[in-house]
Amino acid sequence: SQPHSTKIALVTGGSRGIGAAIVRRLAADGAAVAFTYSSSEHKAKAIVAELEAAGGRALAIRADSADAKAVQDAVALTAETFGGLDILVSNAGILILNPLDDYSLEDFDRMFAVNVRAAFVGIQAAARHMKEGGRIITIGSVTADRSGFPTSAVYSMTKGAIASMTRGLARDLGPRGITINNVQPGPTATDMNPNEDDHERLKPLMALGRLGEDREIAGLAAYLASAEAAFVTGASLTIDGGYLA
Ligand code: NDP
Numbered sequence: 001s002q003p004h005s006t007k008i009a010l011v012t013g014g015s016r017g018i019g020a021a022i023v024r025r026l027a028a029d030g031a032a033v034a035f036t037y038s039s040s041e042h043k044a045k046a047i048v049a050e051l052e053a054a055g056g057r058a059l060a061i062r063a064d065s066a067d068a069k070a071v072q073d074a075v076a077l078t079a080e081t082f083g084g085l086d087i088l089v090s091n092a093g094i095l096i097l098n099p100l101d102d103y104s105l106e107d108f109d110r111m112f113a114v115n116v117r118a119a120f121v122g123i124q125a126a127a128r129h130m131k132e133g134g135r136i137i138t139i140g141s142v143t144a145d146r147s148g149f150p151t152s153a154v155y156s157m158t159k160g161a162i163a164s165m166t167r168g169l170a171r172d173l174g175p176r177g178i179t180i181n182n183v184q185p186g187p188t189a190t191d192m193n194p195n196e197d198d199h200e201r202l203k204p205l206m207a208l209g210r211l212g213e214d215r216e217i218a219g220l221a222a223y224l225a226s227a228e229a230a231f232v233t234g235a236s237l238t239i240d241g242g243y244l245a
Contacts, residue, residue: 014035017188038063
């Protein structure tokens with residue numbers, strides 16, 4: 001396998017939050033990093049400028065995950081620009097919470113398109129470019145194992161789908177020497193979790209009494225992307241400050 005410094009990575013939803021932390025971490029580890037975003041163009045451009053100023057190679061691609069063709073094109077553009085693809089981090093996700101009676105099918109379909117279908121489409125496209133040693137990481141959620149609160153059924157379902165898809169694809173990709181693993185963060189301080197009142201409500205439920213930081217999640221993703229993690233596949237690894245404990 002190639003030395004780590006030559007790895008080429010694509011992170012979906014890399015303009016903010018956990019995805020942005022993963023972009024920065026993979027770049028710091030020496031990878032050329034492409035990432036997608038849907039609306040945060042200024043933030044995306046600022047990240048590219050930051051990584052290039054540090055001597056790295058970076059590429060921001062506007063690609064709405066709800067649009068399968070846009071995701072496929074982002075994979076192709078990454079491989080063309082950097083000359084291959086070694087690591088895919090399927091991170092882009094949305095959270096639409098609503099009580100059962102009020103959950104529209106439109107929102108259901110959007111949740112599924114962004115959180116599940118786009119992950120499958122991205123993996124399908126990326127795997128075609130990957131050689132032995134390829135690494136695929138999905139960002140699921142601890143909600144796959146514990147919803148915790150009303151209104152989160154559909155979100156939890158999408159993350160449960162990611163966990164089971166990861167197990168299934170480990171069987172498809174194993175013979176090719178490509179690993180796929182699912183990182184399941186617990187409550188993490190990002191724009192997805194912006195409300196201070198919610199933080200105070202969550203903290204007593206965490207063994208560590210605090211929310212996670214995007215960098216902490218990025219550290220686990222970086223491990224799974226590394227050569228050292230070659231024997232880990234099909235796993236859902238929870239990183240939740242003891243929310244499940
Ligand atoms: P943020 O809302 O902070 O960031 C989401 C990122 O995904 C942004 O870069 C955003 O881009 C991008 N994105 C959103 N929708 C789309 C779309 N349709 N197409 C392309 N990109 C899109 O979320 P987090 O960083 O918190 O979440 C990242 C992942 O981690 C998600 O899968 C989430 O479900 C999961 N997670 C988060 C937890 C938390 O507590 N924060 C806990 C467990 C899991 P743009 O800026 O352009 O909108």
